[in-house]
Amino acid sequence: MPAPIQRFSLPSRLVAMAVLCMGVGATTVQPLWAAAPVASAPDPLAFSTTQPDQLPPLAPIRGVHGMAVSAQRLASEAGAHILAQGGNAADAAVAMGYALAVVYPAAGNLGGGGFMLLRPPGKQQSVFLDFREKAPAAATPTMFLDEHGNVLPDQSVIGWKAVAIPGTVAGLEEVHKRWGKLPRQAVLAPAIRLAREGFVLETGDVALLNTSTEAFRKDPYARAIFLRPDGSPLQVGDKLVQKDLARSLEQIARHGADAFYKGPIAHAIVDASRKKGGILTLADFAHYAPRELPPLTCHYRGLEVETAPPPSAGGVALCEMLNILGGYNMQTLGLHTAPALQREIEAMRHAYSDRRDLGDPAFVPNPSQHLLDTTYAAEIRAHIPTDHAVPSTSLKAGDSSAEKPETTQFSVMDKNGFAISTTYTLNGWFGAKVIGGNTGIFMNDEMDDFSIKPGAPNMFGIPGSTANAIAPGKTPLSSMTPTILSRNGKPVMVIGSPGGSRIPTIVLSVILGVVDYGLDIQQAIDLPRLHEQWMPDAVEIESGAVSSSVEHTLEHEGYHFAPHAPWGIPEGILAGSPRLTDQTTGAPPYFGGYDRRHPGGAAIGE
Secondary structure, three states: OOOOOOOOOOOHHHHHHHHHHHOOOOOOOOOOOOOOOOOOOOOOOOOOOOOHHHOOOOOOEEEOOEEEEEOOHHHHHHHHHHHHOOOOHHHHHHHHHHHHHHHOOOOOOOOOEEEEEEEOOOOOOOEEEEEOOEOOOOOOOOOOEOOOOOEOOOOOOOOHHHOOEOOHHHHHHHHHHHHOOOOHHHHHHHHHHHHHHOEEOOHHHHHHHHHHHHHHHHOHHHHHHHEOOOOOEOOOOOEEOOHHHHHHHHHHHHHOHHHHHOOHHHHHHHHHHHHOOOOOOHHHHHHOOOEEEOOEEEEEOOEEEEEOOOOEOHHHHHHHHHHHHOOOOHHHHOOOOHHHHHHHHHHHHHHHHHHHHOOOOOOOOOOHHHHOOHHHHHHHHHOOOOOOOOOHHHOOOOOOOOOOOOEEEEEEEEOOOOEEEEEEEOOOOOOOOOEOHHHOOEOOOHHHHOEOOOOOEOOOOOEOOHHHEOOOOOOOOEOOOOEEEEEOOEEEEEEOOOOHHHHHHHHHHHHHHHHOOOOEHHHHHHOOOEEOOOOOOOEEEOOOOOOHHHHHHHHHOOOOEEEOOOOOOOEEEEEOOOEHHHOOOOOOOEEEEEOOOOOOOEEEEO
């Protein structure tokens, strides 16, 4: 087993809170890499970050009867509270989804959508629920182009024309109806209380709000809620009260999804859209329904990996990378050594090149079966050199969408082993930067996740995919990758992350850390990351991901590195023990890990 990881300082208040929650101490550990300072590239997720090689020691949070993990402590508390009240993982996940809409409004949402992977206890089959946003009936492939075929600036990201039909409420209500135990009113109670009574803003909350101050000033509803009366930004210690959102949540608690899709909430949102040039209609809301899809399944080191199928490209990329790396002994190669990173980078390069033809399965055929064939992975390995980089231009052109990284993940397991991984989003921070009238609900800018002009290069110089072109009722391609690993039919790991196109490699990093390198879930989440997505062909690296000697070796082999600000916010759970290598049954207790690069998150055990 490799030596454990060294981490450094966080505010003592957070460390104390973690120790109180877990009831176990942290141990002194040794570094696995050189912590060389690097320059940070601009990144929308870098709202407030700690470099990964500056994180202090922290053992995973322990729970006896369950675990709830999210990017906002109050939402994790809501999930743990529901578990303590006798609710199951479905109840807790629904409570967390609604609570994040209140306490993490930049990405938590009622006006967006997402994916949820559920693995019920016993012999029940896992379910993948797609409650992503869909294009309105009036959407057209050229709606964001001018008469000359040029892209209209900002039209797909700001304002009501950028808004797709939200799916979150339909998805959460479907989960509660099919798997929940507690009454709907009990499950929504934490979110309603937080919205009606408010909560005191901490550093991470204010940092997120500060990403969109100017946008708040332009929307009268947002200005009244998210700015002080004099128009200045809210500060640490201020209380954020959202009475309009509380009323919307109360309507949902009483009437379920109909309140959102057929009742006063839908009318308010559609009316606001119509007045500001949007294309949403009441029929769009009335006809929305989530869909159940079979999870994508692959295997790695004897573990079953269940993850997101199309319309996510994330699960396909994750499984292709795992299939490729499964042919190497990564543990022997060593954590973040030159040979190990060389294999990881090439697996990433090939998987991202192969995302080219993926899209909504209701509209386009997907080559998932071929891409996940282990024979295909073996063919890729046979052509991967071990002493020099593969030129990205030598691979067939693929599509890497400009999907935004501002999303959020929450994970939960209950005492019976019911495991749920959820990733949902408004797309950009605070979505399209508009609120649906007096509902208190921020609306998504999900239309930007389509290829605005198929065939033309996006902001990264990558050609847009025809398979992801805009069409009425269509779901845009995503990278969201909620994932559950199981052994002998029992879930042992729940993981997922925001991060846009980097999501699959974030999840890959955590899985490799836990499965191949014997790290605990917190160490694996803290592990500095690297990312390669075919084009551009530079390898993005966080501080501490690559030692100077390894970087020199790989640069000599033709690799190019681009230092980058910390990215991603994975939230994970292991069942049975802090390390996968220490347990065999997948039985309680539970151990949670949360990403401390950004302040405010928590893993809370029950």
